[in-house]
Amino acid sequence: MKTAAIYTRVSSDQQKDKKTIGSQVDELLHFAQEQGYLVPEEYIFRDEGYSGAILVRPGLERVRDLSAEGQIQAVLIYSPDRLSRNYAYQVVLMDEFASCGTEVLFINSPKADTPEEALLLQFQGMIAEYERAIIKERSRRGKRFKAKSGVVSVLCGAPYGYNYIKKTDDTSAYYEINEQEASVVREMFRMYTEDFCGIGTVARKFTSEKIPTRKNIGKWERSVIWAMLRNPAYCGKACYGKTEHAERQRITKPLRAQGGFVAQSGCNREKPREEWIEIAVPAIISQETFDIAQERLKNNKLHSQRNTKVETLLQGMMVCSECGYSLYRTHTTTSAKKKIYYYRCFGSDAYRFEGVRKCNCKPIRQDYLDNIVWQQLVALLEEPKLIQREVEKRVEETKKASPVIKQKEIIVKQRTKLLQSMDKLLDAYQEGLITIVQLRKRMPDLQKRINTIDKELESLKNHELALDQRLQLLDAESFTSQLGLNVKQLDIKEKKKILRLLVKEVVVGDDIIDIKHSIPLKEAKNEKNSKSYQLCTRSN
Numbered sequence: 413m414k415t416a417a418i419y420t421r422v423s424s425d426q427q428k429d430k431k432t433i434g435s436q437v438d439e440l441l442h443f444a445q446e447q448g449y450l451v452p453e454e455y456i457f458r459d460e461g462y463s464g465a466i467l468v469r470p471g472l473e474r475v476r477d478l479s480a481e482g483q484i485q486a487v488l489i490y491s492p493d494r495l496s497r498n499y500a501y502q503v504v505l506m507d508e509f510a511s512c513g514t515e516v517l518f519i520n521s522p523k524a525d526t527p528e529e530a531l532l533l534q535f536q537g538m539i540a541e542y543e544r545a546i547i548k549e550r551s552r553r554g555k556r557f558k559a560k561s562g563v564v565s566v567l568c569g570a571p572y573g574y575n576y577i578k579k580t581d582d583t584s585a586y587y588e589i590n591e592q593e594a595s596v597v598r599e600m601f602r603m604y605t606e607d608f609c610g611i612g613t614v615a616r617k618f619t620s621e622k623i624p625t626r627k628n629i630g631k632w633e634r635s636v637i638w639a640m641l642r643n644p645a646y647c648g649k650a651c652y653g654k655t656e657h658a659e660r661q662r663i664t665k666p667l668r669a670q671g672g673f674v675a676q677s678g679c680n681r682e683k684p685r686e687e688w689i690e691i692a693v694p695a696i697i698s699q700e701t702f703d704i705a706q707e708r709l710k711n712n713k714l715h716s717q718r719n720t721k722v723e724t725l726l727q728g729m730m731v732c733s734e735c736g737y738s739l740y741r742t743h744t745t746t747s748a749k750k751k752i753y754y755y756r757c758f759g760s761d762a763y764r765f766e767g768v769r770k771c772n773c774k775p776i777r778q779d780y781l782d783n784i785v786w787q788q789l790v791a792l793l794e795e796p797k798l799i800q801r802e803v804e805k806r807v808e809e810t811k812k813a814s815p816v817i818k819q820k821e822i823i824v825k826q827r828t829k830l831l832q833s834m835d836k837l838l839d840a841y842q843e844g845l846i847t848i849v850q851l852r853k854r855m856p857d858l859q860k861r862i863n864t865i866d867k868e869l870e871s872l873k874n875h876e877l878a879l880d881q882r883l884q885l886l887d888a889e890s891f892t893s894q895l896g897l898n899v900k901q902l903d904i905k906e907k908k909k910i911l912r913l914l915v916k917e918v919v920v921g922d923d924i925i926d927i928k929h930s931i932p933l934k935e936a937k938n939e940k941n942s943k944s945y946q947l948c949t950r951s952n
Contacts, residue, residue, distance in 0.1 A: 414486060415483065416455070416484055417484045419475050419494070420456075421472075423462060443517075464495075464496050476505075476508065480512055486514060487515070488519075489516065491520050507866075556652075559653065565579060566652050571645055571646075572597065573646065574587040574645070575590045587693040589694050594696045597696050601702075604708065615634045616632075618632040619632045619766070631766055641705050644690075646695070646702060647701070651691070652689045654683060656680070724778060725904065726918055729917050729918050732771060733919045733921035734759070734921060735770040739756060739757050742754055754777055755781055757920075760773050773920070781925065788927055826865060827862060827865045834855065
């Protein structure tokens with residue numbers, strides 16, 4: 413019996429609540445039984461809350477891995493738009509599965525055994541993508557119009573301190589002050605603007621007093637307090653359109669603790685203040701109090717430790733080997749009033765995690781760690797044998813790869829001609845010049861030749877990218893020669909510049925310091941296909 417995997421997807425919490433993903437699985441299991449496929453329990457993949465416009469999804473990634481490994485012979489999916497709502501992504505995925513010998517079967521879509529059925533499937537993908545774009549744009553413009561008209565319903569719920577009263581036949585939706593929560597909001601702003609308490613202090617006080625959060629979690633996070641202090645709704649100006657969706661630009665500490673995985677759903681980025689649309693709601697605090705809070709937040713950001721004028725060599729580059737959190741600089745003061753600086757792991761601070769520390773990694777002296785890392789780097793620069801070997805190796809490879817671009821141009825022209833031939837065949841069939849039998853006979857051969865060319869182009873693309881990197885790698889040789897003997901006479905800013913060029917990160921533990929070097933390549937244009945060349949130096 414053939415083995416198959418089931419892939420299901422829903423894109424919103426509302427769909428999750430309606431159990432639509434469960435209904436997809438039930439129908440697909442029934443379909444698998446009818447078609448004679450064996451579906452192990454671990455081969456049922458659910459991507460809940462992932463948009464069809466995103467290609468990188470956990471469940472889909474696992475299905476692709478199984479297909480590439482030859483573990484499955486088919487993928488069962490409810491409909492093409494569950495695979496992807498982006499036509500280009502559909503084509504990429506279908507071609508990938510086909511190249512691995514994995515059949516893709518949709519319940520409510522024809523099996524693409526013939527060119528006509530494949531064409532129909534592609535049309536369905538294009539229509540789904542078009543419908544998604546139309547719905548998204550109409551929804552955006554409709555919500556924007558309602559927001560400008562002062563309609564609260566576009567805000568999708570009320571923040572802490574308010575109750576959201578849904579619209580009825582007689583009244584529109586509106587915010588109603590929740591007096592119990594509003595008193596907490598007023599106390600938060602009072603502590604921050606009058607008592608000058610820090611955000612962490614406010615969060616710990618609310619947690620220790622067991623003040624319930626909106627979701628009754630019991631713990632107040634600093635990020636929640638920070639967001640509430642910045643929310644203009646509390647002074648009577650709820651705002652629509654404050655953020656926009658964007659790709660995540662960096663790995664945050666929680667993500668680093670999970671292995672440095674960048675969220676596939678991206679992140680929300682704040683839009684300029686002038687683009688926000690204000691909607692009048694009942695005020696809990698005065699405008700003056702809110703303005704004072706914003707001024708203090710601004711000053712705190714300006715004078716935070718991250719912006720301190722006392723620079724440190726490894727600032728923002730250290731990772732704890734035990735828990736994955738970053739290290740920060742702190743200090744103790746001796747009896748002689750002398751400050752001794754240390755690097756300390758965030759995860760070792762129990763007060764940040766409700767009294768339970770994430771790891772037991774000991775603090776390490778700043779001067780000790782800075783000196784070790786810099787001396788290792790100086791030794792590498794003075795005797796750059798590893799870098800030199802990489803340079804010589806890639807220069808030799810570059811000489812052999814020189815015809816790549818010319819060969820690519822020839823193949824691209826061949827592919828264009830084949831596509832034109834396919835278009836002519838379709839035109840001839842539509843005009844009745846050839847029969848469907850003739851079309852079916854000639855079209856697969858053209859498609860097969862195009863698939864072969866696409867594989868060659870992909871191979872050439874990798875060679876071309878590698879060629880760019882090999883040429884960029886020559887910068888390492890000129891870089892080290894320019895530094896020469898002056899490397900020991902640099903100030904802290906110059907040292908940091910060199911360090912960030914040659915060191916990716918420093919992994920610190922109680923008994924090990926792992927310095928991950930990276931050869932100074934220029935930023936590759938295609939990040940997905942770029943490779944990282946690293947040299948690791950360990951100090952025990």
